[in-house]
Amino acid sequence: MDLLNTLVDKGLRRELPTREEALAVLATSDDDLLDVVAAAGKVRRHWFGRRVKLNYLVNLKSGLCPEDCSYCSQRLGSTAGILKYTWLKPDDASKAAAAGLAGGAKRVCLVASGRGPTDRDVDRVSDTIKAIKDQNEGVEVCACLGLLSDGQAERLRAAGADAYNHNLNTSEETYGDITTTHTYADRVDTVQKAHAAGLSACSGLIAGMGERDEDLIDVVFSLRELDADSVPVNFLIPVEGTPLAKEWNLTPQRCLRILAMVRFVCPDVEVRIAGGREVHLRSMQPLALHLANSIFLGDYLTTEGQAGKADLDMIADAGFEVEGTDQVTLPEHRVTAGGGCGSHEGGGGCGSHEGGGACRSAPAAAPAAAPAGEPRTDLVAVRRRGAGTDLAPNA
Numbered sequence: 357m358d359l360l361n362t363l364v365d366k367g368l369r370r371e372l373p374t375r376e377e378a379l380a381v382l383a384t385s386d387d388d389l390l391d392v393v394a395a396a397g398k399v400r401r402h403w404f405g406r407r408v409k410l411n412y413l414v415n416l417k418s419g420l421c422p423e424d425c426s427y428c429s430q431r432l433g434s435t436a437g438i439l440k441y442t443w444l445k446p447d448d449a450s451k452a453a454a455a456g457l458a459g460g461a462k463r464v465c466l467v468a469s470g471r472g473p474t475d476r477d478v479d480r481v482s483d484t485i486k487a488i489k490d491q492n493e494g495v496e497v498c499a500c501l502g503l504l505s506d507g508q509a510e511r512l513r514a515a516g517a518d519a520y521n522h523n524l525n526t527s528e529e530t531y532g533d534i535t536t537t538h539t540y541a542d543r544v545d546t547v548q549k550a551h552a553a554g555l556s557a558c559s560g561l562i563a564g565m566g567e568r569d570e571d572l573i574d575v576v577f578s579l580r581e582l583d584a585d586s587v588p589v590n591f592l593i594p595v596e597g598t599p600l601a602k603e604w605n606l607t608p609q610r611c612l613r614i615l616a617m618v619r620f621v622c623p624d625v626e627v628r629i630a631g632g633r634e635v636h637l638r639s640m641q642p643l644a645l646h647l648a649n650s651i652f653l654g655d656y657l658t659t660e661g662q663a664g665k666a667d668l669d670m671i672a673d674a675g676f677e678v679e680g681t682d683q684v685t686l687p688e689h690r691v692t693a694g695g696g697c698g699s700h701e702g703g704g705g706c707g708s709h710e711g712g713g714a715c716r717s718a719p720a721a722a723p724a725a726a727p728a729g730e731p732r733t734d735l736v737a738v739r740r741r742g743a744g745t746d747l748a749p750n751a
């Protein structure tokens with residue numbers, strides 16, 4: 357297919373595809389799906405080989421958020437039966453992180469619900485970062501605390517944070533449909549603050565909120581422009597008790613096309629499959645490893661993932677290898693060009709690991725290339741183990 361040959365050539369040269377080319381990837385048929393995966397897989401292997409980076413989430417503070425992000429089970433007014441707790445102590449957070457690192461993760465993502473941290477919160481997280489770094493040589497730490505005020509990114513960097521995650525989530529045009537308590541511009545500002553402070557910027561999206569193909573293209577092109585080092589791709593988990601609980605719009609094929617499109621637009625960055633991997637890709641998860649070079653190990657912020665052992669088995673069975681702490685995630689030109697640690701994640705701003713939103717609520721906006729998926733509420737389980745509980749984490 358000419359389109360795919362063109363996209364592979366551009367991906368190997370880090371040349372930006374046109375919007376029309378990116379849209380065409382999303383519009384390919386199921387008959388062409390393996391060709392699309394094979395083409396994007398060439399780009400993935402060129403920049404990242406067969407390595408898969410594992411990241412581990414620690415939810416430092418869960419629920420009770422004053423913001424109203426429609427996709428999020430921790431939002432204002434959420435009736436989802438999630439764990440709710442205030443700040444973990446540094447030692448407890450460090451223990452949770454150690455479980456993920458022992459399971460093969462090389463990055464720990466410290467996430468807290470809320471609009472953004474107070475200066476006291478930054479102190480707490482700084483203590484946690486130091487505790488984790490003292491006890492785990494070579495670990496990368498990413499903070500995800502919401503909107504940053506002036507100076508906070510610099511303080512996190514000084515405390516040892518390698519990266520900061522804050523997702524754009526969806527297009528600027530539809531942002532107001534999913535959240536009213538802050539703006540798309542607020543989110544862009546925080547990503548830029550992190551970047552300016554020398555933190556590796558991690559910013560991604562949530563697919564499946566009822567958006568149009570054009571919205572997905574908009575947000576992915578914006579992420580490329582922001583020069584995020586890592587791009588987490590969340591697939592909305594429609595959690596009961598959130599406004600988007602009925603938005604079951606994704607199929608495994610659709611998810612693969614979205615990941616391929618992200619790889620073509622952002623060829624040399626860490627593309628991470630984030631929330632919704634098990635729920636929406638299901639038995640097609642191994643195929644997605646040909647597109648993304650990074651996943652989360654174990655559980656998400658408020659929902660459970662598959663067993664950490666199953667993640668490791670899947671990677672090995674698919675012929676990939678877990679990236680070690682002695683390996684640099686990003687291609688050399690990105691490591692030397694940016695500050696940060698040379699790898700990167702985020703899981704996009706707080707709450708973005710769950711998914712659940714409805715921006716374009718008009719059914720007519722649903723594209724023909726995105727047939728509705730069947731509700732799979734049987735695959736959604738609220739997290740009841742790990743951080744904030746007395747039970748061992750899944751890692």
Ligand code: SF4
Nearest residue numbers: 421423425428706707
């Ligand atoms: S995504 Fe973050 S800011 Fe939005 S409701 Fe969830 S925890 Fe709050």
